[in-house]
Amino acid sequence: MVGVPKLNRADAVAALRNPLAFIADRWTPKPGTVQRAALIALVMSVVIVVTGGAVRLTSSGLGCPTWPECTDGSLTPTQALSYHSAIEFGNRMLTYVLCAAVGWAIIAARAQKPYRRALTRLGWAQFWLVMGNAVLGGIVVLVGLNPYTVAAHFLLATALTTVAVVMWQRTREGDAAPRPLVGKAVVQLVWFLVVAAVLLIAVGTVVTGAGPHAGDSSDVRRIPIDWETVAKLHAVLAWIVVTLTFALWFILKAVDAPHGPLARTRELFLILLSQGVIGYVQYFTHLPELLVGLHMLGSCLVWIGVLRVLLALRERPETELGVPEPAAGATVPTNA
Numbered sequence: 311m312v313g314v315p316k317l318n319r320a321d322a323v324a325a326l327r328n329p330l331a332f333i334a335d336r337w338t339p340k341p342g343t344v345q346r347a348a349l350i351a352l353v354m355s356v357v358i359v360v361t362g363g364a365v366r367l368t369s370s371g372l373g374c375p376t377w378p379e380c381t382d383g384s385l386t387p388t389q390a391l392s393y394h395s396a397i398e399f400g401n402r403m404l405t406y407v408l409c410a411a412v413g414w415a416i417i418a419a420r421a422q423k424p425y426r427r428a429l430t431r432l433g434w435a436q437f438w439l440v441m442g443n444a445v446l447g448g449i450v451v452l453v454g455l456n457p458y459t460v461a462a463h464f465l466l467a468t469a470l471t472t473v474a475v476v477m478w479q480r481t482r483e484g485d486a487a488p489r490p491l492v493g494k495a496v497v498q499l500v501w502f503l504v505v506a507a508v509l510l511i512a513v514g515t516v517v518t519g520a521g522p523h524a525g526d527s528s529d530v531r532r533i534p535i536d537w538e539t540v541a542k543l544h545a546v547l548a549w550i551v552v553t554l555t556f557a558l559w560f561i562l563k564a565v566d567a568p569h570g571p572l573a574r575t576r577e578l579f580l581i582l583l584s585q586g587v588i589g590y591v592q593y594f595t596h597l598p599e600l601l602v603g604l605h606m607l608g609s610c611l612v613w614i615g616v617l618r619v620l621l622a623l624r625e626r627p628e629t630e631l632g633v634p635e636p637a638a639g640a641t642v643p644t645n646a
Contacts, residue, residue, distance in 0.1 A: 318534060327639060334421040344429070345481045347411075347418040352474035354404075354411040356610045359467050361401045363606040366518075367599040371455045371530075373398030375450035405444055412436045415477065426485060432477035439470040455530045457519030464515055475617045484628030491568045492623050496561060500620055501554040503554040507616045514609060516540050522597060541593060548586060551612075555579045558619070574622040580617035585612055 339347075343359070365371055373394030374380035380387050380399050385396035416433035419426065445467045450459045490497065520537035559575045561567075585608035592601035 330417065330420045333417060338423045339418045339421050339423050340356075341422070341481070344415075344418045344422050345478070347350070347415040348474070348478040348481045348549075351408075351411045351415040351433075352471065352614075353409045353479050355436075355467070355471045355474045356421065356607070356614075357406055358401075358408050359464070359471070359610055360603065360607050361404055362467070363603050365398055365401045366460075367603055368394065368397055369398040370394035372451065374402065377451045383549065394581035402447075405440070405447075408440055409437075412440055419477075419481070426480075428485070429477060429480055432473055432480065435473045436470055436477070439466065441472060443467055443470065457533045458533060459520050464518070465512070468511060468610075471610060471613060472617060475614055477620070479618070479621045480626075483626040486625050486627045488624040490624050492562070492571055493565070494572075496558070496565075496567075497623055499558055499561070500552065500623060503551065503558065504616055504620055506547060506551045506554060507613060510551055511609060511613060513540060513544045513547055517544050545589070545593075548582075548589065551578070551616075552582050552586065556580055569621065570622040570625075574615070574619045578612070578619055581608070581611050581615045584608065 365373075370393075373392065373396070376382060379385050380395060387399050412433065416430060416437065419429035419433050437439065441465060446459065446463050446466060450456070450463050452461055454496065497608075516533060516535070517537055519533040519542050520535045520540055521532075522537070538574055555578050556573060559572070562572045562575055585605065586602055588605050588608055592605055595601065
């Protein structure tokens with residue numbers, strides 16, 4: 311067993327002053343550890359979206375009717391509340407698990423040698439997105455599940471997933487300048503795909519805000535628009551995304567593109583087909599809760615797939631000259 315070094319007063323002061331630098335001076339994680347930490351943060355960013363959807367689909371959005379307490383005078387559900395309270399409170403508790411996952415990713419990235427400032431910045435960006443969305447989640451409760459705040463809550467969660475995907479990708483590549491693997495025309499086509507996917511997700515939040523699953527059994531305000539009409543627009547955008555993905559796959563095969571972009575595009579196409587089947591089945595079966603929940607998971611996977619296609623268009627090899635580590639005892643900003 312490895313002995314635990316004794317800490318003197320100076321060590322304790324240094325640990326309190328800058329705990330991340332203190333840990334980095336005494337621990338060097340393996341590259342695989344950093345990659346797994348980033349992947350766990352990404353997985354948790356998806357889990358929190360799915361469980362948030364479960365809260366809405368079980369009409370538990372106001373199970374804890376106030377925030378930050380669950381009910382007036384109690385941080386946890388009381389016996390007088392229903393099982394909806396347990397579901398909503400459980401989702402709130404998962405936020406702490408998400409924070410732990412993001413915190414672990416930050417620590418692992420900060421301790422990696424050589425020090426990579428870009429990774430720690432991506433980790434801190436996730437942290438502040440989690441904090442911001444936690445506050446926004448509280449506002450959602452306080453305003454009685456206003457559909458516009460619910461939509462913003464989901465979009466901010468999608469932004470968290472975006473940063474998590476980028477960080478996971480950056481842990482598996484170097485710090486050299488990116489080198490394109492495909493031509494400019496292919497890159498432009500992928501950006502059209504990204505824009506179409508953003509519109510698809512945004513319109514999906516409108517379908518949610520106007521649809522029948524309000525998030526609570528009480529009279530919750532809905533977006534004043536025919537949800538079936540918006541759902542049809544959502545389907546059109548989905549077909550545009552599928553068509554662009556198929557065209558990209560065909561072009562990449564025609565130009566004998568590298569394996570990375572081709573494989574990521576194929577994966578995205580399969581995800582889209584599965585998501586499309588779920589989407590149509592849930593529409594024609596009048597939105598059963600289970601299928602709606604699967605569709606929310608699918609929306610996360612589609613967005614992750616789109617981002618992975620975009621990031622696969624270039625490579626970043628290892629650079630021989632890494633960013634120098636901070637000198638021992640030097641003060642490093644906590645948001646580094």
